[in-house]
Amino acid sequence: MKQSFYISSEVKEAIDNNRPVVALESTIISHGMPYPQNVETALAVENYARSNGCVPATVAIIDGVLTVGCTKEQIELLGKLGTSVTKTSRRDLPIVIAEGKNGATTVAGTMYACKLAGIDIFATGGIGGAHRHSEITMDISADLDELQQTDVTVVCAGAKSILDIGLTLECLETRGVPVIGYRTEDMPAFYTQKSGYKVDYRLDTPEQIAKAIWAKKQLGLSGGMIVANAIADEYALDEDFVNGAIQTALERADELGIKGKKITPFLLNEVQLMTGGASLKANIQLVMGNVRLACEIARALCKLRGQQ
Numbered sequence: 100m101k102q103s104f105y106i107s108s109e110v111k112e113a114i115d116n117n118r119p120v121v122a123l124e125s126t127i128i129s130h131g132m133p134y135p136q137n138v139e140t141a142l143a144v145e146n147y148a149r150s151n152g153c154v155p156a157t158v159a160i161i162d163g164v165l166t167v168g169c170t171k172e173q174i175e176l177l178g179k180l181g182t183s184v185t186k187t188s189r190r191d192l193p194i195v196i197a198e199g200k201n202g203a204t205t206v207a208g209t210m211y212a213c214k215l216a217g218i219d220i221f222a223t224g225g226i227g228g229a230h231r232h233s234e235i236t237m238d239i240s241a242d243l244d245e246l247q248q249t250d251v252t253v254v255c256a257g258a259k260s261i262l263d264i265g266l267t268l269e270c271l272e273t274r275g276v277p278v279i280g281y282r283t284e285d286m287p288a289f290y291t292q293k294s295g296y297k298v299d300y301r302l303d304t305p306e307q308i309a310k311a312i313w314a315k316k317q318l319g320l321s322g323g324m325i326v327a328n329a330i331a332d333e334y335a336l337d338e339d340f341v342n343g344a345i346q347t348a349l350e351r352a353d354e355l356g357i358k359g360k361k362i363t364p365f366l367l368n369e370v371q372l373m374t375g376g377a378s379l380k381a382n383i384q385l386v387m388g389n390v391r392l393a394c395e396i397a398r399a400l401c402k403l404r405g406q407q
């Protein structure tokens with residue numbers, strides 16, 4: 100029978116030799132941005148990581164194989180296929196693999212692949228979380244439960260306010276997931292630097308973050324960590340402008356009765372259509388910023404491991 104899991108030799112070699120690796124997810128490619136900007140961004144991010152002494156590991160399911168370290172051609176395929184690729188969270192993994200399909204892994208799906216591969220750091224745009232009214236609908240992303248159990252640090256620009264960020268932070272606290280603000284006390288809201296909520300801890304250097312990851316490992320404390328890295332000021336969008344678009348998107352989703360795994364991609368797409376090029380540009384820039392920070396943390400962590 101075909102193997103269900105594949106790790107590229109470049110990624111494997113880096114892990115085996117304590118060289119820094121940064122994982123990247125693929126739902127952001129297929130469901131998070133339009134073609135061709137999705138492919139351009141995914142490839143630019145990989146190039147950036149390489150030129151910064153790190154090995155990028157884009158994760159996706161390709162023809163039924165959970166792949167850590169996709170090729171350029173595979174990234175192009177995922178970008179072109181877009182939302183016709185199955186969005187793959189933890190619960191979707193076995194079926195997409197058994198059916199031999201292509202799957203774009205979410206934060207949860209990617210974290211699980213990182214665990215199998217032995218990758219500590221993963222950079223993305225925004226995480227899933229507790230949706231608005233989730234106290235009634237129970238629509239809370241599997242990303243949060245994955246963060247509870249899987250030992251991977253996720254560098255993100257916070258969560259979009261399509262979610263209830265306050266409830267998301269409560270869920271993370273319950274699950275024992277530290278939320279670290281990088282050079283900020285504020286929980287960022289993806290397109291904007293502030294959400295109105297605070298992070299748990301502020302740390303100002305990649306070395307301090309690496310130390311926290313290392314301490315967690317030494318204690319055998321399972322579960323992940325969030326590093327919230329706010330979008331750079333020059334790329335941040337106007338709060339009222341974004342929130343207006345989000346409000347309209349939420350009303351549309353309600354009218355159309357969109358629920359379940361479709362709701363996040365629907366809201367992302369609506370907001371992107373309403374805010375046009377500005378939000379796409381912001382999205383691309385914040386991902387780049389997160390990869391930059393993830394590379395620095397990955398390098399600092401390798402240094403700590405090397406000293407053992």
Ligand code: PSU
Nearest residue numbers: 126127131205206225227240241360363
């Ligand atoms: N939020 C974004 N961009 C994204 C996602 C969330 O701003 O691309 C994607 C991520 O892959 C995340 C997933 O893991 O959506 C969460 O989906 P759900 O809420 O269905 O778990």
Ligand code: MN
Nearest residue numbers: 238239240359
């Ligand atoms: Mn959901």
